[in-house]
Every structure is written in C-alpha cells, then in structure tokens.
Amino acid sequence: MKSIVIFGAGNVATHLFHAFSKARDFRVIQVYNHRQEGLENFNSFCKTTTNINEVEPADVYLIAVKDDVIPAIANSIRYKNALTLHTSGGVSLDVLNDFPNSGVFYPVQTFSQYKPLDFNLIPVCIEVKVEEDISFMEKLAGNISNRIFKINSEQRKSLHLAAVFVNNFVNHLYAEGEEICNKNNIPFEILHPLIEETAAKAIIMRPEDAQTGPAKRNDQAVINSHLSLLDPEQQKIYKLLTQSIRNLHGKEL
Amino acid sequence: MKSIVIFGAGNVATHLFHAFSKARDFRVIQVYNHRQEGLENFNSFCKTTTNINEVEPADVYLIAVKDDVIPAIANSIRYKNALTLHTSGGVSLDVLNDFPNSGVFYPVQTFSQYKPLDFNLIPVCIEVKVEEDISFMEKLAGNISNRIFKINSEQRKSLHLAAVFVNNFVNHLYAEGEEICNKNNIPFEILHPLIEETAAKAIIMRPEDAQTGPAKRNDQAVINSHLSLLDPEQQKIYKLLTQSIRNLHGKEL
Numbered sequence: 001m002k003s004i005v006i007f008g009a010g011n012v013a014t015h016l017f018h019a020f021s022k023a024r025d026f027r028v029i030q031v032y033n034h035r036q037e038g039l040e041n042f043n044s045f046c047k048t049t050t051n052i053n054e055v056e057p058a059d060v061y062l063i064a065v066k067d068d069v070i071p072a073i074a075n076s077i078r079y080k081n082a083l084t085l086h087t088s089g090g091v092s093l094d095v096l097n098d099f100p101n102s103g104v105f106y107p108v109q110t111f112s113q114y115k116p117l118d119f120n121l122i123p124v125c126i127e128v129k130v131e132e133d134i135s136f137m138e139k140l141a142g143n144i145s146n147r148i149f150k151i152n153s154e155q156r157k158s159l160h161l162a163a164v165f166v167n168n169f170v171n172h173l174y175a176e177g178e179e180i181c182n183k184n185n186i187p188f189e190i191l192h193p194l195i196e197e198t199a200a201k202a203i204i205m206r207p208e209d210a211q212t213g214p215a216k217r218n219d220q221a222v223i224n225s226h227l228s229l230l231d232p233e234q235q236k237i238y239k240l241l242t243q244s245i246r247n248l249h250g251k252e253l
Numbered sequence: 254m255k256s257i258v259i260f261g262a263g264n265v266a267t268h269l270f271h272a273f274s275k276a277r278d279f280r281v282i283q284v285y286n287h288r289q290e291g292l293e294n295f296n297s298f299c300k301t302t303t304n305i306n307e308v309e310p311a312d313v314y315l316i317a318v319k320d321d322v323i324p325a326i327a328n329s330i331r332y333k334n335a336l337t338l339h340t341s342g343g344v345s346l347d348v349l350n351d352f353p354n355s356g357v358f359y360p361v362q363t364f365s366q367y368k369p370l371d372f373n374l375i376p377v378c379i380e381v382k383v384e385e386d387i388s389f390m391e392k393l394a395g396n397i398s399n400r401i402f403k404i405n406s407e408q409r410k411s412l413h414l415a416a417v418f419v420n421n422f423v424n425h426l427y428a429e430g431e432e433i434c435n436k437n438n439i440p441f442e443i444l445h446p447l448i449e450e451t452a453a454k455a456i457i458m459r460p461e462d463a464q465t466g467p468a469k470r471n472d473q474a475v476i477n478s479h480l481s482l483l484d485p486e487q488q489k490i491y492k493l494l495t496q497s498i499r500n501l502h503g504k505e506l
Contacts, residue, residue: 067472090467090475108443110450110465115457117450123443149443158437159444161479166430166444167451168466169494170423175460175501177419184411190361190376190402191412191419192456197363197370198420199452203445204368207428212363213421214343219320222343226414233497240493241422244486248428 002059002140005030005082007073009038011111012087013064017042019119019144026143030056034069052076059083060140062105071095083133083140089160093127093153103128103137106156107145110167119144125151125159176234208248215245255312255393256282258335260326262291264364265340266317269397270295272372276396283309287322305329312336313393315358324348336386336393342413346380346406356381356390359409360398363420372397378404378412429487461501468498 004026006013013031020028031042032055039048049055052073061082063073070086074096077084084099089106096102106125109117124141126148128134134150141148151159174195181188201210214222223242227235257279259266266284273281284295285308292301302308305326314335316326323339327349330337337352342359349355359378362370377394379401381387387403394401404412427448434441454463467475476495480488 067475108447110447110454112454115454122446125443147443149440151439151443155437155439157478158433158482159439161482162430162433162439162444163447164466164468164479164491165426165433166448168464168468168498169490170426170448170451171455171460171463171465172468172494172498172501173418173423173426174455175464176497177415178460180411180415180418184408186404186408186412186415187402190378190400190404191415193375194361194363194416195419195423195452195455198423199448201363201365201368202424202427202448207424207431210424211421211428212424213417215417215421215425222320225410226417229411229414233500236493237422237497238417240489241425244429244490245421245425247486248425 002026003029004060004062005032005055005058007032007055007061007063008065009033009042010064010066011113012107014041014113015111015117015119016062016064016087016107016144017045021045023143025139026060029058053078055079057082060085062087067091074098083128083136089125089156089163093129096129099129101128101130101133103133104153104156105137105141106151108159108163120146123147123149125149125156127152127156173237176237180229180234211245211249213245215242216249218246255279257313257315258283258285258308258311260285260308260314260316261318262286262294263317263319264366265360266315267294267366268364268370268372269315269317269340269360270298272397274298278392279313279396282311306331308332310335313338315340320344327351336389342378342409342416346382349382352382354381354383354386356386357406357409358390358394359404361412361416373399376400376402378402378409380405380409426490429490433482433487464498464502466498468495469502471499 006028017028020026028046030047032049033039036050042048057079061084063086067088067090070091080099083101084096085103085105087105093104104127108123122145124145126137126141128137178188259281270281273279281299283300285302286292289303295301310332314337316339320341320343323344333352336354337349338356338358340358346357357380361376375398377398379390379394381390431441
C-alpha cells in the first residue's frame with residue numbers, strides 16, 4: 001500500500017480523496033490545506049493539517065490547489081522525495097522542478113461540490129518528468145480511472161484550451177440562452193433536453209457532422225430576424241459564430 | 254380516436270409518427286411526402302402518398318417539413334377543415350392563414366435519424382390561432398409529451414433564437430474544440446465526459462453560476478498563452494467570448 005498526501009480541500013481535492021478511498025494500492029494518509037475551512041470533511045478519515053511543516057513523508061504528493069497557488073505550495077514543501085504531482089491542465093510541469101520526481105495528474109472534468117461523479121469514467125492525463133516513473137504513475141491513475149492518457153506538456157496546453165471552448169465558452173452560451181429566455185418570459189427549462197441532446201450527439205458523432213441551423217444552411221431571413229432581437233454584444237457573438245460556421249462548412253456569408 | 258395526417262418523412266416527422274403510434278386518442282392515418290424516398294419507413298403502418306391531392310381528410314394535419322417548404326405545402330392542401338399545424342420554431346403561424354383552424358406544434362429538440370428519444374420528456378410548445386382550439390391542442394400534445402408549454406409567436410421567435418445559441422453555436426464550439434485536439438494529436442474523446450457534465454450542470458444550476466475558467470477569473474497569463482495557440486478566426490471567437498464573460502461577471506478585461 002503506497003501513501004498519498006493531498007494538498008488542497010476544494011472540489012478537485014475532495015473528488016480525488018473519495019476516488020482514492022476505494023483504491024486498492026494507494027491510501028491517502030493526510031490532507032493539507034492553508035486554512036482549517038474545508039478540512040473538517042477529511043478529519044474523520046485521515047490526518048489533516050494547516051501547517052505545511054507538519055506534512056508527512058509519503059510516496060505521492062498530490063497538489064490539487066488553485067493554479068496560481070501551486071508554485072507557493074511547491075516551494076514550501078520540505079520533503080522532496082515523494083513523486084510530486086499537480087492536477088492542473090493549465091500549469092507547466094516546470095513549477096515542480098525542485099522535485100527529482102515530478103509529474104502532472106490532470107483529471108479532465110469539471111467538479112462540483114455536491115454532485116457525485118464516477119471517477120472511473122473521468123479521463124486522467126498523465127505526464128512524468130523522469131521516464132522511469134511512468135509505470136508507477138499509470139498504476140496510480142489506473143487505481144481510480146479506466147481512462148488514462150499520456151499527454152505531454154505541449155499537448156496538455158492545447159487540451160486545456162480545447163476544454164475552455166467546450167466547457168467555459170459553451171457554458172457562457174447557455175447563459176446567453178437563458179438571458180434571452182428570461183427577457184421574454186420563457187422558462188429556460190424548455191431548453192434543457194436540447195442542451196443534453198446536443199452534448200450527447202457530439203459524443204456519438206463528429207460535432208462538425210452534427211451541425212444544423214440557419215448559419216449552416218445560410219438562411220439570411222432567419223439570421224436577420226434573429227439579429228434584430230439581440231443586444232449589440234449578443235449580435236457580435238451571433239455574427240461571429242455564424243460566420244465561423246459558414247467558413248467551416250465551405251460557403252461565404 | 255382522432256385522425257392525423259403527417260406531411261414530411263424526415264427526422265421530425267419520423268419521431269412524431271413513432272410517438273403518436275403509442276398515443277391513446279390519436280392515430281396517424283397517412284403520411285405525405287413530396288417524393289417516395291423516406292415513405293418506405295411508414296408503408297407498413299399506414300397509407301402513404303407523394304400526391305398532395307390524394308391527402309385524406311383528417312382531424313389534424315401536422316406539417317413537419319423544412320421551414321422554407323411549409324408555405325408551399327400549406328398552399329397545396331385543398332382540405333381546409335383540419336386543425337392544421339406546423340412544427341417549426343422559426344416560422345410564423347401566419348403561413349397557415351388560409352386555414353380557419355391552425356396552430357404551431359413545436360417540439361424543442363434536435364432529432365437524429367437513428368437515435369431514439371423518449372418523446373414524453375421533450376417539451377412541446379403549442380400555439381393556436383383560435384382560442385377554442387386550445388384544449389384539443391393540449392390533448393394532442395399531452396398524448397405524446399408530459400411537458401406542454403403555451404408559447405406565443407413572439408416568444409417562440411426568441412425561444413428559437415435561444416435554441417440557436419445552446420444548440421447550433423454550442424455545437425460549433427465543440428467542433429472548434431475537436432479541431433484544436435486534432436491539430437495536436439489529442440484524442441477528442443478525452444473531452445467527452447467534460448462536454449456531458451457541462452451540459453448536466455447547466456440543468457441543475459443556473460449557467461451563470463456554473464461559470465469557471467480563465468475568463469471569469471481574469472487570468473491574463475493563461476488567456477494570452479491560449480491566444481498564441483489559436484488561428485486568427487479562433488482568436489476572434491476566444492477574445493469575444495472572454496470579453497462577454499468578463500462583462501457578465503462584472504469586470505472589464
């Protein structure tokens with residue numbers, strides 16, 4: 001049984017903690033957080049601390065904190081012999097340069113506080129500084145997920161960028177859709193099944209092949225009628241995405 | 254038992270046909286299509302025709318064809334006494350002005366040829382020209398769906414526009430995400446669970462409250478690093494959506 005210390009007590013840390021609580025070969029022995037808040041969720045399962053100097057030696061240090069805090073945490077860790085990993089899609093492996101054995105353990109998912117997820121289905125992208133660590137890393141990831149991908153730092157940067165498109169930007173379009181509904185006294189729930197099915201379709205077929213709508217068929221009457229209903233900022237978004245759909249589907253607007 | 258004639262043999266017509274095949278109070282007696290192709294799917298269940306003059310009298314005429322063909326179909330129908338409905342989110346009720354009893358029966362979903370859907374869960378937005386028809390219309394919709402919404406033409410226009418945002422535009426962002434992955438030899442399937450969860454979250458909480466990412470937290474280092482990886486068209490989309498997220502979340506970029 002190998003030991004893990006988790007750094008952080010937020011959503012990613014909490015989901016990782018629960019996933020490893022069922023792992024065969026690994027056990028979380030301690031959770032560190034910079035403040036007491038959040039640690040109460042772990043108290044009854046393992047040791048916790050708010051003092052970085054009290055962090056115990058372990059086989060794996062898993063740093064699951066906000067991107068901009070990772071360097072500070074890494075600098076404060078005195079024990080350097082653990083395989084030390086961060087969990088961020090957007091941060092370079094270089095921030096862990098002080099550790100002879102380091103890597104990235106990036107679960108590609110959006111984690112919520114109260115919504116349970118089956119970690120087995122969550123893709124985990126792994127990267128190690130020292131090639132000899134790869135089999136240990138695969139074992140670590142394989143203990144909680146069936147979907148392991150070796151992704152280097154360059155690829156991870158692009159993956160994180162693609163995730164911004166399909167998560168952050170998509171979510172903002174949902175928010176724009178809700179605003180349009182609210183302004184017109186339309187219950188947003190009418191669009192819920194469409195939102196789910198649009199996502200489901202993108203998984204069983206290529207999104208490019210699933211494209212429909214006035215932009216794809218270049219229906220200017222509908223496009224102009226839609227534009228007349230939008231505020232200037234929404235008009236910009238509508239025009240740009242319509243043009244981009246036209247470009248992808250081979251015809252100029 | 255009331256009778257229905259369906260006009261069209263595409264995805265919407267097919268899904269409606271199957272939904273009404275289990276209905277208690279309604280039966281599809283005929284399917285019309287302008288060409289033979291597609292009608293073979295209905296041949297063994299009811300009459301079919303490619304000749305609009307052979308369309309039989311019925312209680313309900315359900316016009317489930319492409320938006321731009323609806324007026325031509327409506328003009329060709331000789332029997333004017335059916336409650337005559339179209340199924341489009343984007344077309345005015347006025348195109349059915351020749352019929353004393355007309356309405357809109359708009360199922361808010363994206364239909365695929367081979368992907369079965371539980372019609373009971375699909376919101377159906379209804380509108381009638383003559384108020385006396387509303388209870389019959391509610392019965393019709395209630396025979397195949399549990400989610401009936403009375404939506405007038407003005408609202409339906411906005412609803413259709415909101416659907417363009419959460420379906421067409423969202424799907425295009427999936428396509429952009431896939432392109433970024435393909436260019437960097439990253440399997441797009443890594444993003445599948447994120448796509449599904451982003452949609453699931455928008456249904457259990459307000460999308461505005463679910464927003465995360467570099468745009469929301471105004472992380473200029475990540476934003477600039479992302480922009481350097483994109484082509485000019487993608488940069489425009491990235492900048493505009495980032496700015497729009499900043500505007501919604503109260504801070505200027």
